[in-house]
């Protein structure tokens with residue numbers, strides 16, 4: 001059974017980051033499962049004391065002691081911990097007869113959280129993810145509601161209820177075999193919540209939002225990784241609270257070293273972002289972390305996740321490694337091409353829009369400024385990866401109820417493609433196999449998009465081998481891309 005044990009209470013009052021690490025270590029390493037409510041309350045108090053503008057300047061704590069924190073007293077935590085227990089036990093008066101949760105139980109816990117939230121507030125505000133926010137301000141963001149439901153079920157003794165995470169939504173799984181699932185929170189703006197319902201079986205199941213039914217299914221330890229990932233160090237739009245950011249990085253390393261991030265690509269990516277800013281001595285470099293996140297998504301989630309490639313592409317872009325960035329973004333595009341675009345997919349749409357209409361045009365401007373000796377504009381593999389990137393977006397649109405591309409995409413696209421000279425473009429040979437899938441290759445090598453996947457009947461056609469090749473002029477590009485490339489030839 002989880003819980004706030006004497007050995008945990010003995011660590012209080014907490015004065016520095018190392019003691020918070022010790023609390024997490026004790027909770028994570030002992031046989032019993034970590035107590036989600038306790039850990040969420042602790043990091044929530046610390047985050048809010050260091051980021052709320054009100055008392056930020058008045059912090060009284062020894063600035064000279066190693067990684068010191070504002071004094072965290074035991075009774076501050078105990079009061080909130082007991083309050084959460086009471087809310088759950090009184091509102092959900094269960095005869096703890098059943099050892100596994102039911103849909104009715106999960107819905108009732110979700111209702112308790114839902115009905116106790118403030119009527120209306122700005123849902124996207126920072127610092128609304130923890131039980132501290134729920135218990136002191138009755139406010140939670142959409143992740144926070146899902147997390148609170150799982151923490152509530154743990155408090156009630158149901159250790160079969162777990163957090164399920166896509167790249168932009170959270171829900172829960174439960175039952176004897178963990179095969180039941182239910183919506184417990186809202187998603188996006190202006191959408192009716194589907195709380196209590198099973199996860200979309202209809203068209204929404206082919207949308208990126210549900211990652212083709214390959215979500216991250218959390219263990220208790222991975223739920224701790226989710227609450228740590230959700231720590232938000234931002235003080236304001238330009239600055240982070242240093243101690244909060246350092247605490248998040250140290251906690252992610254603790255979870256990484258204990259092996260709890262192996263099946264959690266986004267948490268590995270978050271650690272990579274923090275390491276890029278300030279790397280910790282003796283740890284794997286951030287470049288390796290971004291690669292590990294991709295390997296994890298390929299191994300455990302059938303390469304259906306986009307963010308591991310955009311974490312890596314963002315890293316290459318910030319470090320002016322433009323050839324590598326194009327490859328990462330083309331790989332991201334190879335993932336999205338499998339999906340149908342639905343109105344719930346705005347987040348990933350904005351991600352691709354920013355890459356296509358901000359980041360790539362910026363790279364083109366810099367590279368054609370004439371001062372880059374080793375310019376990517378002379379590299380056929382860069383042109384090939386760019387075409388693969390754009391083609392994936394075109395294919396994403398194909399068969400979707402909602403269009404993706406509009407004239408705003410065309411200008412930067414044509415502008416970008418036309419920056420590559422004809423002799424460079426001529427070195428890219430588009431080969432199309434029987435299924436009409438495009439593969440981009442250069443003369444003496446070949447770039448095959450890594451999934452011969454027919455979106456419609458969901459099959460992988462067998463032969464990725466060299467079949468009847470044609471060149472770019474006869475390439476079976478997506479019509480809109482063909483028109484655009486014709487415009488440039």
Ligand SMILES: CC1(C)CN=C(N2CCN(c3ncnc4sc(C(F)(F)C(F)(F)F)cc34)CC2)S1
Nearest residue numbers: 143165166167168169170229266267307310311
């Ligand atoms: C390459 C990027 C643009 C950089 N940051 C990215 N993040 C930041 C961290 N992030 C995450 N990092 C860890 N875990 C989760 S669970 C989750 C979610 F499913 F959407 C939820 F729960 F609804 F909020 C999001 C998310 C979302 C993706 S993607």
